[in-house]
Amino acid sequence: MLSRRQFFTISLIMLVLFFLFQVTSVLKEQWNQYDKNEYAQTAYTKLSAGDLYRINRSAKTISESYVLLIGDAQEDALGKMVKLWCEYAKRDLLCCQSLEEVPWEEIPTPKLILLDSNYLDFAGETEQLAKLAEKGTDLIFCNLPDVNTIAENKALRELLGIFSVRKAEVQLLGIDLFEGFLLGGRAIYQVEEDAGEEEKKQQDLDLTVPWYEVRSGTKTYMLGLIDKEAYEAKNEKMKLENENFPSIIWRNSVGDGHVFAVNGNYMEDVTALGILSGMVYELEEYTVYPVINAQSFVVANYAGLSSESDDTMQQLYSRSQKAAFQDIFWPSLTSISSRSQDRPTVFLAPKLDYDTQEAPDGKQLVFYLKMFREGKIENGLSLYCTSQTPLTKKLEADEAFYKENVPDYTIRALYVDRDNEKEYGRIKQARALESVRTVYMGYDGTDAPAYYREKEVTKQRATQDGFVHTFSDNLRLRSLETALGYSSIMVDMNRLVMPEDIQEDVWEKCSERLASYTVTYWKPFQAFDKTTLSEGDQRIRRFFAISGTGSQYEKKDNRITLKIDSFDGQAFFILRTHNKSVSGVKGGSFREIEKHAYLITADQKDVTITLENDISLFYTDKG
Amino acid sequence: MSMSTLTILQVTIVFMIYIGLTCCLPFWLLNRKLRGFRLCVxxxxxxxxxxxxxxNLVFALQLLHISNPVTxxxxxxxxxxxxxxxxxxxxxxxxxxxxxTELGKVLRRELGLKSLLFRVFSWIGAQVAGFLKKCFRVIRRNPVDTVLFLAYTxxxxxxxxxxxINTFGYCTSDLPVHNYWINYLSRGKLFVAGVYPFGFHCMMYYIHAVSGVPxxxxxxxxxxxxxxxxxxxxxxxLKACLKSRYIAYGAAGFYAGSLIFSGNTYLRFFNSLPQEFGMIxxxxxxxxxxxxxxYRKEELVLAAAAADTAPETETAVEPQPLPEKKKQKKRKKEKREKREKKPLQITRSTWCLFGFAMSFALTLVGHFYDTIIAGLFCLAMAIAYFFRFFTKKYFGWVVLTVFASVMIAVLPMGIAFVTGTPLEGSLNWAMGVMSEPTEDGSGAATDLSDDADSEQEENVESADEGQSQESSPEAGETAGQDGAAGDKAGKETGETxxxxxxxxxxxxxxxVGTVDYVVxxxxxxxxxxxxxxxxxGCCVLLVVLSLVFFLWKKPDYGAQMVSVSLYVGLLSLLIISSRLGIPQLMDPTRTSIYYAYALPVLWGFTGDAILVILLSWTRRRWILNLASFAAVGMIAGVTVREGLVREPRVITALETNGAITCLTNIIRENDNWTWTICxxxxxLRMLEDYGYHYEPIDLLRKMEGIGRYADxxxxxxxxxxxxxxxxxxxYGTYENSGQPVSKEGAERALPMGSGLPLxxxxxxxxxxxxxxxxxxxxQKIHPNEMQVYYESENFICYRLEQxxxxxxxLAIDYGYNNGAGTSQ
Incomplete structure (x- = not known):
């Protein structure tokens, strides 16, 4: 039997426990300012396109470290990529469509010349190029001429370091990208013979290339892989070593200069950006250049507020669309993003079909906004819809929906799908889009991955599809991380809501692929920051405002000094060295990306980086 | 860490390992059995x-092909x-x-593991403390000896x-060869280059295999x-033989520290060579x-005395015979009692025979030259002890011992030879006919293992060492005026x-003149x-003084003196053997090493004999010791006053210090088999267990003439x-020795041929x-991949990472490989 005192004590303890547990939930509810976009303030910067550093393209005012392009920077894909790279690398660019056009007397001798073979006359200009190289100008052949041109021109072969043209065309087994050129380490792009269908689809690189054998004085960065046994069986007298394999990207030394060659069409899309950065790194004792340092994980068309696809969801997942999103997709997405430590940005699609009367679920919106707030996830608006509703009408409906449920919420990020890119240009002044600071778009290999779209609005493009990762995707990822420290995975949920292939477009398979890709392929780039799109926007603005760095290297003290113009609170740089390590940074901090590659975070305008030599003898013969 | 510090650490570790293995362990084992002997013995x-x-353990395990650190x-x-x-x-x-029981207590938690370990360590500590106490006791009892020993050391x-600590490289070209032989012991290949005395190599291999020291x-x-x-x-x-206490320090110290001796006689000590190992x-x-x-004499005398004084026993009544079983039981009981009461007893003379056998065998497995010298001393000893040696009670045992020691030493070599391993080059010489003396008496012995000697001579400042023979005016004085055989300086006229x-x-x-000249x-x-x-003078004096000891009925000491004198005489004959027209067993340069090593023995015995005779009037030992201490002081004083103290030498190595510094760092910082040194x-032999070697001549020849088209x-x-x-x-100097690398040198044609002469x-x-x-x-072509790893005034090491x-x-046109270089 309990006494009154005991009864009272037990009741009091239970009340206290109840209160403690409940009050934390209540406070969490109270303090969850889900109705306000936290990134509206925290990720804001006043920089705009007006602060964009513009590279010089006039021969009269060009700086000494300019890049000369023999090609077409306006019309040609290759030229456009070179121009884009120069803007990112803050290097002045002079573009001429032939060597004859170059005003040699007016300009200082270029240190770096990028060549589009389609704009060169190798019969007459090879000698001139060779002389330039011998005197110390570095040449980059962004593409190579026809194999017959090379085979017939000995001087050109010597310039390129080609020992022999073994075959006009050879079918490769795969491609080996060696470590140290692009960030991310070594990669072998080869599918095993016994691989499944899914794995075979990964191979989308161009495996038919001319067989150029390079030897003395060269260094290879990317190598084609040949079936050695099959080749040796076919050609009895030939014994193949790795040194005989066809080179894809390599460097030759001519006099005081170096000549790079790219055997393939890698320079015609954004993959060129990292390749050029890698080449410049190979030419210098060290390179330091500004980068964006933003890796985003974007979930587009998150249609968890409506029920247009209830039937399909019922069939596939035995629940309604809203329930499927809430109970299956959402937990999985958060789990994947937290495992890969991503900071997702979710573009909620209030509705997909604006022709129906059904209104999107306000409660679900509040639920998700609360979840986003807790998980520091950014919310954005999607322009995608399945119906033919004009975008303006869609925007009005969405605006009303938000005002009704979360009147104080500010949308900063907008997703524009491929079909609506042109349409967006017409409606960008809409009132609903006044607060938008960054526009997110799908992947386009020929367009800049990050740039200004308008004066106050930046554009960020997806660089990878979350559900597909081929070899060319991987190469592009490494390239962009090298050039900009930037990547963006897009997970388009529309594929699940409106599946084209019932067998393949199921969450079970898609999430498995997504999880394995994000954990595996982004692992080498852990040093870069994961950001939401608004945070990425801030970093992009700061990146474009920097006018390049006056970096100075003091060999005696083994120090690099950076002086940053137009500094806005924070800036990021990649420092790549040969045979040196960073021991300290004054005015900032550093993180090692991989061996001899560091991410420098500058917190002040002037940064001093102290290096130490890799070669340091433990035993000396002094003393 | 500096290489000098590292070297000091390394030599300390090697010293401790070697002393632990060869002195401490056996001493701990045999100490009680050797009761009655002096500490030095x-x-x-x-x-x-x-x-x-x-x-011999290494030999056995190698021949059985089961040699590894565990075994x-x-x-x-x-x-x-x-x-x-x-x-x-x-x-x-x-x-x-x-x-x-103790472990059981630990398992039952009656005794903690820490307590058990404490007990174990306490026991070990007590043993060590006991040992140290004994050491301190020895030091306390012999303070002067301790001080003199430490000073000598x-x-x-x-x-x-x-x-x-100043020269890190090998100082003779022989060492890579020995290094190679030791490396192959690690691979289980005994006598990889042919049968050869492998004692030194076995010892090095053992230390390397067990301790990991490269x-x-x-x-x-x-x-x-x-x-x-x-x-x-x-x-x-000397301490064991001489009667006075301290003369040994004087004689040995003078040998170690005076500059009277030619560099010939000690320069080989700067290298780890088998001959010097066997010399010990x-x-x-x-x-x-x-x-x-x-000791044998003493034992025989005691035995004879015991036999004389043994009481006569009456014929006892024969006991009743026991049944067989009881007999067996009784025998077993007697054996057991005997074993318990009387553990194995070895007489002192037997220990001495063991000692002799082991030393002689060790000279054989060390180097044959050492055996020759030991043999000469033994011959001198046999002559001096003729009155005992050629008697029944000694002759048989001595001959048997010599035979046994030779057999033990030769057995592994014999087994290898019989199973198909040929003799090593220098052994072929030894087995062949000794060189015939040439007309000028300079001797033409070309022992293949003499490479070190000739290189040694050329490396040393030979002019300062007085190696010039014929041109020396002083040498001519004592060479004999009458055209004696082998005396070049004397033969000026050449008239018949x-x-x-x-x-x-x-x-x-x-x-005597010839001996003096050569000496x-x-x-x-x-x-x-x-x-x-x-x-x-000492040789003659020793013989004369020995007569005194013979008269004083101390024939042992007298015979020892005669042995030493005869030994020096035999060495003198050896050193001039080519001039006498007899087969030259050893080059004079090599003989001089043993000759110099014999002189402190000669002087020590002479000094000791003089002191003993002069102080024979007193039986007080301390007077003799004091006199010997005073003699040591006098020797030291005169040496210092006359400026006869040798400066510690630093000799030229056949590698730069930079090369060894680089090698040590390379081995330390890289995984094995991931690097090559060109x-x-x-x-080549130094890194054989760790990495690869490539010769620069091969590198240069492959791109000679075809430049970048070589693969x-x-x-x-x-x-x-x-x-x-x-x-x-x-291996020698040339006209422009010491000149730096230059374009002129690069323009010259690459040398032809192969091997070391390149x-x-x-x-x-x-x-x-x-x-x-x-x-x-x-480096110009690959500036970021080819880095300077180490550089000094005379040496540079590049590192290429690929x-x-x-x-x-690696084949490039570097401007001098067009194959049209100027000939030499």
């Missing part, structure tokens, strides 16, 4: 036993503990029972240690250890020979004269006529290129010049 016996056992360690520990248990009557079963350490480090630093033991052996033998065992062999004769046969006196004079040329650094004459030659790769991630900016004089003299300069410009050009999946083609 105990130490000698322990040391001999340790070396003998380890070397090598167990091969020492198991017999050690088994014999120790027998000697100490350890009850192993009881011990195991005790351990079981310090003297040797300074004389030979300075070079060790072989090249052993080859660098072991010279210090063995030199120390050479000097300790001299001291201990020569004097102990002789000592144990002396001791055997002495009618020769009348010389008289006996003339012959003796000529002989002055090879043994002494300058004339020092007084000191030279003292040799001959260097002239010595590194030249080395498939390791790192390649280190050793380039001497000022090429060494490897890196001699001017050839080395050409190769290094080519390499220098090749490296510069290659992708092993796409190797760099």
């Amino acid at each position: 105990k130490l000698m016996l322990s040391y001999l036993f340790g070396n003998f056992y380890i070397i 090598l360690i167990l091969g020492v520990l198991i017999p050690f503990f088994w014999v120790k248990a027998k000697f100490e009557n350890w009850h192993v079963l009881e011990f195991l029972r005790m351990m079981r 310090a003297l040797v350490a300074v004389m030979y240690g300075k070079n060790l 072989t090249y480090v052993l080859m660098r630093v072991f010279c210090f250890v063995q030199t120390m033991f050479i000097h300790w052996a001299l001291l201990f033998v 065992f020569i004097l102990p062999a002789v000592f144990f020979g002396f001791a055997y004769f002495k 004269e009618e020769v009348t046969p010389p008289s006996l006196v003339d012959k003796v004079k000529n002989l 002055r040329s090879y043994v002494f650094s300058r004339g020092f006529p007084l000191i030279r004459y003292s040799i001959y 260097s002239a030659n010595d590194e 030249l790769t080395i498939p390791t991630k790192y390649i280190y290129f050793y380039i001497e900016k000022i090429p060494l004089d490897y 890196y001699y003299t001017e050839n080395r300069w050409i190769i290094m010049s080519r390499m220098y410009y090749w490296a510069e050009e290659f 992708n092993v999946n796409k190797l760099f083609d």
Whole structure:
């Protein structure tokens, strides 16, 4: 039997426990300012396109470290990529469509010349190029001429370091990208013979290339892989070593200069950006250049507020669309993003079909906004819809929906799908889009991955599809991380809501692929920051405002000094060295990306980086 | 850390390992059994036993093809503990029972593990403390000896240690060969290049296999250890033989520290060579020979006395015969009682025979030259002890012992030879006919293992060492005026004269003159006529003084004196053998080493004999000791006053210090088999267990004439290129020795031929010049991959880091490889 005192004590303890547990939930509810976009303030910067550093393209005012392009920077894909790279690398660019056009007397001798073979006359200009190289100008052949041109021109072969043209065309087994050129380490792009269908689809690189054998004085960065046994069986007298394999990207030394060659069409899309950065790194004792340092994980068309696809969801997942999103997709997405430590940005699609009367679920919106707030996830608006509703009408409906449920919420990020890119240009002044600071778009290999779209609005493009990762995707990822420290995975949920292939477009398979890709392929780039799109926007603005760095290297003290113009609170740089390590940074901090590659975070305008030599003898013969 | 500090640490570790294995363990085992011997004798016996056992253990395991660190360690520990248990009557079963009980307590939680460990460590600590107490007791009882011993050790350490911490490379071209033989012991290949005395190599291999010390480090630093033991052996033998207490320190110290001796006589001590290793065992062999004769005599006398005084026993009544079973029981009981009461007893003379056998065998497995010298001393001993040696009670045992020691030493070599391993090159010489003397008496012995000698001579400042023979005016004075055989300086006219046969006196004079001339040329650094004459005087004096001891009924000491005198005489004949027209067993340069080593023995015995005779009027030992101490002081004082103290030498190595520094760092910082060193030659064997070697001549030849069209790769991630900016004089000098690499050298044609001569003299300069410009050009092509790893005034090392999946083609046009170089 309990006494009154005991009864009272037990009741009091239970009340206290109840209160403690409940009050934390209540406070969490109270303090969850889900109705306000936290990134509206925290990720804001006043920089705009007006602060964009513009590279010089006039021969009269060009700086000494300019890049000369023999090609077409306006019309040609290759030229456009070179121009884009120069803007990112803050290097002045002079573009001429032939060597004859170059005003040699007016300009200082270029240190770096990028060549589009389609704009060169190798019969007459090879000698001139060779002389330039011998005197110390570095040449980059962004593409190579026809194999017959090379085979017939000995001087050109010597310039390129080609020992022999073994075959006009050879079918490769795969491609080996060696470590140290692009960030991310070594990669072998080869599918095993016994691989499944899914794995075979990964191979989308161009495996038919001319067989150029390079030897003395060269260094290879990317190598084609040949079936050695099959080749040796076919050609009895030939014994193949790795040194005989066809080179894809390599460097030759001519006099005081170096000549790079790219055997393939890698320079015609954004993959060129990292390749050029890698080449410049190979030419210098060290390179330091500004980068964006933003890796985003974007979930587009998150249609968890409506029920247009209830039937399909019922069939596939035995629940309604809203329930499927809430109970299956959402937990999985958060789990994947937290495992890969991503900071997702979710573009909620209030509705997909604006022709129906059904209104999107306000409660679900509040639920998700609360979840986003807790998980520091950014919310954005999607322009995608399945119906033919004009975008303006869609925007009005969405605006009303938000005002009704979360009147104080500010949308900063907008997703524009491929079909609506042109349409967006017409409606960008809409009132609903006044607060938008960054526009997110799908992947386009020929367009800049990050740039200004308008004066106050930046554009960020997806660089990878979350559900597909081929070899060319991987190469592009490494390239962009090298050039900009930037990547963006897009997970388009529309594929699940409106599946084209019932067998393949199921969450079970898609999430498995997504999880394995994000954990595996982004692992080498852990040093870069994961950001939401608004945070990425801030970093992009700061990146474009920097006018390049006056970096100075003091060999005696083994120090690099950076002086940053137009500094806005924070800036990021990649420092790549040969045979040196960073021991300290004054005015900032550093993180090692991989061996001899560091991410420098500058917190002040002037940064001093102290290096130490890799070669340091433990035993000396002094003393 | 500086290389000098590292070297000191390395030599300390090697010293401790070697002393632990060869002195401490055997001493701990045999100490009680050797009761009755003096400490220096105990130490000698322990040391001999340790070396003998380890070397033969390695031979046995190698021949059985089961040699590895485990078997090598167990091969020492198991017999050690088994014999120790027998000697100490350890009850192993009881011990195991005790351990079981203790472990049981631990398992039952009655005793904590920490408590158990505490007990174990306390026991070990008590043993160590007991040992240290004994050491301190010895030191307390012999303070002067301790001080003099430490001073002597310090003297040797300074004389030979300075070079060790200043010169890191090998100082003779023989060492890579020995390094190679030791490396192959690790691969289970005994006698890889042919049958050869492998005692030194077995010992090095053992230390390397068990402790992990790299072989090249052993080859660098072991010279210090063995030199120390050479000097300790001299001291201990003198201490054991001489009657006065301190004369030994004076004689040995004078040998170690004075500058009277030519560089010939001690420069080989700066290298870890088998001959010098075997030298340690020569004097102990002789000592144990002396001791055997002495102790055997005493035992025979005691036995005879015991036999004389044994009481006559009455014929007893025969007991009743016991049944068979009872007889067996009784026999077993008697045996057991006998074993318990009387553990194994070995007489002192028997120990001495063991000691002699082990030392002689060790000279055989060390180097045959040491055996020759030991044999000469034994011959002298046999002559001096003729009155005992040629008697029944001695002759048989001695001959049997010699036979046994030779058999033990030769057995592994014999087995290898019989199973198909050919003799090594230098042994073929030894087995063949000895060289015939040439007309000018200079001798034409070309022992293949003499490479070190000739290089040694060329490396040393030969002019300062008085090696010039014929041109020396002083040498001419004592060479004999009458055209004696082998005397070049004397033969100025070259006219033929009618020769009348010389008289006996003339012959003796000529002989002495020739000996003096050769001794002055090879043994002494300058004339020092007084000191030279003292040799001959001491030889005669010893014989004369020995008569006194014979008269005083101390025939042992008298015979020892005669032995030493005869030995020096035989050495004198050996050193001039080619001039006498007899087969030359050893080059005079080599003989001079043993000759100089014999002189402190000669002087020690002479001084001791004089002191003993002069102070024979008193029986007070302390007076004799005081006098000997005063003599030591006098020797030291005169040496210092006359400026006869030798400066510690630093000799030229056949590698730059930079090369060894780089190698040490390379081995430390890289995984094995991921790197290649491209260097002239010595590194080939040094890095054989860790990485790869490539010769620069191969590199240069492959791109000669065809330049960048050669296909030249080395498939390791790192390649280190050793380039001497000022090429060494490897095996001799040439006209422009010491000149740096230059374009002129690079323009010269590459040397032809193969082998080591490619890196001699001017050839080395050409190769290094080519390499220098090749490296510069290659660095221009690959500035970020080809880095300077180390650079000093005379040496530079480049490091090339390459992708092993796409190797760099090292063949380039570097401006001098058009194949049209100017001929030499």
